[in-house]
Amino acid sequence: MENNITDQLYVEYNFTVQPTEPWTDVLMSQLGDLHFESFIETEKGCKAYIRKSLDSDNLLEGFELMENDFVDLAFAKADVPPTNWNKEWESNFSPIMVEERCEVRAPFHESRGAEYDIVIEPKMSFGTGHHQTTHMMIQFLLEEDLTGKRVLDMGSGTGVLAILAQMRGAVAIDAIDIDTWCYENAVENVARNKADKVEVILGGAEQLSGRSYNAIIANINLNVLLNDVKAYSDCLESGGVIWFSGFYQENIPTLVDACKEVGLVYDSQKERDNWVALRMVKN
Numbered sequence: 001m002e003n004n005i006t007d008q009l010y011v012e013y014n015f016t017v018q019p020t021e022p023w024t025d026v027l028m029s030q031l032g033d034l035h036f037e038s039f040i041e042t043e044k045g046c047k048a049y050i051r052k053s054l055d056s057d058n059l060l061e062g063f064e065l066m067e068n069d070f071v072d073l074a075f076a077k078a079d080v081p082p083t084n085w086n087k088e089w090e091s092n093f094s095p096i097m098v099e100e101r102c103e104v105r106a107p108f109h110e111s112r113g114a115e116y117d118i119v120i121e122p123k124m125s126f127g128t129g130h131h132q133t134t135h136m137m138i139q140f141l142l143e144e145d146l147t148g149k150r151v152l153d154m155g156s157g158t159g160v161l162a163i164l165a166q167m168r169g170a171v172a173i174d175a176i177d178i179d180t181w182c183y184e185n186a187v188e189n190v191a192r193n194k195a196d197k198v199e200v201i202l203g204g205a206e207q208l209s210g211r212s213y214n215a216i217i218a219n220i221n222l223n224v225l226l227n228d229v230k231a232y233s234d235c236l237e238s239g240g241v242i243w244f245s246g247f248y249q250e251n252i253p254t255l256v257d258a259c260k261e262v263g264l265v266y267d268s269q270k271e272r273d274n275w276v277a278l279r280m281v282k283n
């Protein structure tokens with residue numbers, strides 16, 4: 001399996017975005033919904049990568065941003081030569097430290113002995129702690145006492161937040177992701193960090209029926225959160241906490257309104273470069 005994952009074939013879409021602000025961020029967020037797995041910002045927009053097996057000639061037909069009058073979008077695409085993603089990461093991935101307490105590093109980085117030392121081999125999955133949203137979720141988890149709690153990490157990516165939840169005392173953690181690649185990668189990272197209370201599950205909100213949690217982590221994107229917020233709330237116990245991220249400051253009222261409808265009350269927020277993370281509590 002290791003070789004299959006490292007040597008998958010990818011297609012690169014090189015996007016020109018006019019104006020780049022704020023549209024490159026919006027574009028990357030929306031491409032995530034179309035199964036693009038990683039992004040590199042460029043001066044003129046971004047490069048986005050999708051597995052060749054998920055690409056098609058008409059992939060972007062009907063894509064909303066292409067028809068948006070406020071932004072000019074153009075792209076060129078090309079096959080990426082077979083790549084050893086482990087090697088790529090070795091040259092690109094620097095360890096990060098959050099609040100001087102939680103380090104997220106790759107296996108080839110030496111440990112600095114942080115209170116929470118998480119080893120992640122991200123390959124093509126989201127969640128190295130470098131992204132603003134992951135960083136804020138780590139901060140929230142460091143502030144919360146999860147002792148004895150049952151936790152859901154929805155949209156778990158590399159599994160970094162589920163692993164941290166166990167380190168913070170959670171006794172049962174479900175890490176659910178809709179993407180097969182993320183699922184496989186999270187299984188590996190959970191084993192690597194000996195996070196034996198984390199169960200990795202492939203799927204989306206349909207996996208939640210009959211489950212119940214004391215706390216939920218959901219770092220995904222606005223569309224998915226709005227669509228699935230009721231399912232999340234339904235499996236959160238009264239008094240439970242839910243953290244959301246994966247959207248911008250301007251989206252807060254929309255999400256808070258949708259939360260109100262399903263009994264979730266605003267508590268507090270964090271911001272990083274216009275990205276936001278919210279802490280909400282269930283009535």
Ligand SMILES: C[S@@+](CC[C@H](N)C(=O)[O-])C[C@H]1O[C@@H](n2cnc3c(N)ncnc32)[C@H](O)[C@@H]1O
Binds near residue numbers: 157160204205220
């Ligand atoms: C922004 S990443 C977050 C990864 C990680 N939790 C972190 O904080 O770094 C969002 C993840 O949600 C997953 N995802 C997208 N839509 C989803 C859905 N409907 N249900 C579950 N997971 C989803 C993606 O595959 C991706 O891994």
